[in-house]
Amino acid sequence: MSSRETKTDVILIGAGIMSATLGTLLKELVPEIKITVYENLPSAGEESSNEWNNAGTGHAALCELNYTNEKPDGSIDISKAIKINEQFQVSMQFWSYLVNNNLIKNPEDFITTLPHMSMVQGEDNVTFLKKRFKALSKNPLFKGMDFSDDPEKLLEWLPLIMQERSSDKPIAATKADAGTDVNFGALTRMLFDHLKTKNVDIKYKHSVDNIKRTSDGAWDLKVKNHESGSVEQHSANFVFIGAGGGSLHLLQKSGIPEGKQIGGFPVSGYFMVCNNPDVVAQHHAKVYGKAKVGAPPMSVPHLDTRYIDNEKSLLFGPFAGFSPKFLKSGSMFDLLNSIKPNNVLTMMAAGAKEMSLTKYLIQQVMLSKEQRMEELREFIPNAKTDDWDLVVAGQRVQVIKDTEAGGKGTLQFGTEVVSAADGSIAALLGASPGASSAVHVMLEVITRCFPEQLEEWEPKIKEMIPSYGVSLMENPKLLEEIHTTTAQALGLTKKELVSGL
Template sequence: MSDIKTDVLLVGGGVMSATLGMMLKNLDPSLHITMVERLDHVAHESTDGWNNAGTGHAGYCELNYTPETPDGDVEIQRALGINAAFESSLQLWTYLVEQGALPSPREFINATPHQSFVWGEKDVAFLRKRHERLSAHHLFESMEFSDDPRVLQDWMPLILDNRDPSQPIAATRVKHGSDVDFGSLTRNMVKHLKTHENFKLLLNHHVKNLKQTRDGEWKVNLRNDGGPDAASHITTKFIFLGAGGGALPLLQKSGIEESKGYGGFPVSGQWLVCRKPEIVKRHHSKVYGKAPIGAPPMSVPHLDTRIINGEPALLFGPFAGFTTKFLKEGSYFDLFSSVKSSNFKPIMAAGLSNIDLTRYLISEVFQSHADRVKALQNFFPDAQADDWNLQYAGQRVQIIKATPQGGGKLEFGTEIVAAKDGTLAALLGASPGASTAAHAMIDVLERCFKDRMASDEWQAKMREMVPSYGQSLIDDAELLRSVRRRTLSTLELDASEPETRKQA
């Protein structure tokens, strides 16, 4: 056992920690960075390819990012923000590929059109209005709309085969959407970080507790579950809690004032998976529909092309569920142990106002395979039960926050919580999550490394890694088109033929 002194401690071996580590190493190679992961390898929880949708969330197909307003209009501001945030991730990955820090893009990202599909007159009208509003903005100017079954047969043949011809249908498409294997991406980033002499990776290590000293440093106690690089204590100037569902309990242990009032609501997920080549080769996109009434945003149904560890497959779901675990490999006591005097009232208030959601999640747990296949058949009418197997997805912990009125609110998104002195930051929440990792970690840098981020050296390096840094892709059409040309070319997302079709 040994004690370690480090400049930066990254807790959790997922995409968020890896992204922050890569940024900091490029900004200042002399920094000593330590990553602590409780499992025996990185990217095994939420970041693993089978534990998330793999959608490069850009607002192209996700209808829950563009809600309908009471007057019949469509709100697009959230979709614009998510699209711009994903562009930051694409720019960072482009830079890392060009620098040789990441391998061929095909190892972690593949061109996969993003499509939205609806049926019924009301939803067709909504999708048409959504297309009108989004395609008028330069971020979405390439979005196509069609309600012609002949066109849609070409876009999504599995979905159109043997569908009722009298049913009104419509879809939108963006060809340069992407499927991202976040597990492969993260493992490659950590692999590169390990080539730096000032980077240390500690696997099989749990953070037991953490406490800030009077001089502002953090003392972290670890539990070692084995391995040659065992450590028991870490002293650090800065901590990032990027531990997925495990971030909230660690944030609570930190005792910082900013952690007060936060709670968590765990939601589990499942997929139906098909690996039959004759079926997989006929679908080359991610097709999102509308969520059932009462369903959480993470349960928006979609039929996805996936390439995980180089192998193509189709996924449908996710089917939500309820468990008291905060991590897939966590404890059933996670939810109960997270309840504190500072968040008891917000949790109770949020629970009382979301009884229908809880009831919905519990009902999802008791669905049969036939029930799930029936939901799939709304998308893929010819789906056969024997061709699809159930796969358990990752665990998500949605944010519960105290409201100014003294109650609590359940939120579906991601949020950075940072100490006022900038010595600790944590990422809470779920979707759009990994897709906006670069944007989220820039937020961490600006809040926790404020003085250094203001320096000419770091400003210049940030613009090298993310050329749009400090500017608005939402407001600047020419800047968007310039960076998008580069990212789509370098990451091979502008190919006319999706990679899955070539492999199949």
């Protein structure tokens, strides 16, 4: 077993959408920067970023009902929806910059226009959806959204869902033609192909086993080369841990105080995939429903048209599962190994508080295929069991931490950056909206970790992202310009994208 030492400027751990985005941003800002990427698997985008392991929704809060909560007074809080929509606009601008500058090509291979719809059943839910629609449609970010509770209009919008449906329950939907389907696996691979041309050293089949601070303030990584079996020492002044579920273990090994009192809870997912092309052809939208009472936010059911390998497919889910692994390719001991003296009380508190989640997961794991089909039939009344297969989606690790609002051991459902006080190391934890907000989140990493260079870099950032530092909601003219330019660059339908503006 041999050992060798190398030094570079930046090390990115994990070849997913986050590392791909951060590497691309840094190379645009500092072309001469030296970057090395370490990925445990044989290729890029194989875990959370893979097209089969995420929803493929360009999360812009157009259809996801869990981003708009009903307040005790009956009004609808749209603040989270605004935030997520603005974050997705940042991603769209950056992708457009890359296409316009020939840094990536053929955007149709990773993004396409696809209506985003919310659909609910029952009088109370229809009332909620109508209020949500009124609240959102007043905002420039959501102009062009339509609402209907007319069965004939809904049959036009949702033929597969409305066929053979009994009329005993009120039903309503909203429709936003500005939605997108995004193949984040394809985009991740495109970005890493681009980074190779910029002399970024990408090491597949290399796992980072340990991270330690050196006396000069740099970070020393112990890296195992799975092909040769050798253990290598590599160091850098800045390290980004973008290893999906594997990030928590590495953050803990770094020893930074910001990484203490944080735990992780793994949740796996399953989707039903339609194998009948005639059924697939009858649906053309991403349709999100409402989570059942007591179910966690990640359980929101949706019937999604997806484009994978440029082929139209139809998926329904997610159904939750449980595995102690933090990655699909991880170890059965991942959860156990993440429990440390500094987070054990946080984890125990979460266990006591989240009994309903535990019960929900047990119920989900025990579902038979026919029981899953019954849930699908709430969307497609005449769905035939033989037309659908079950596939395993990705692992997600929900962050558990102590918060002021939730107290000790609070389960978080978002995407979270944890960084050292001096900005020399940062890790990404959590799940949705994840990949859709990758550009916004990586700009947050840059802001936190490179504050001294920010003033110098700002003109270039604004060239890549014209709305940088600006609220699009408060600047409708800029919003319309950005909708027009991103639609043109990414090959999206202008009429659909800016409908109503």
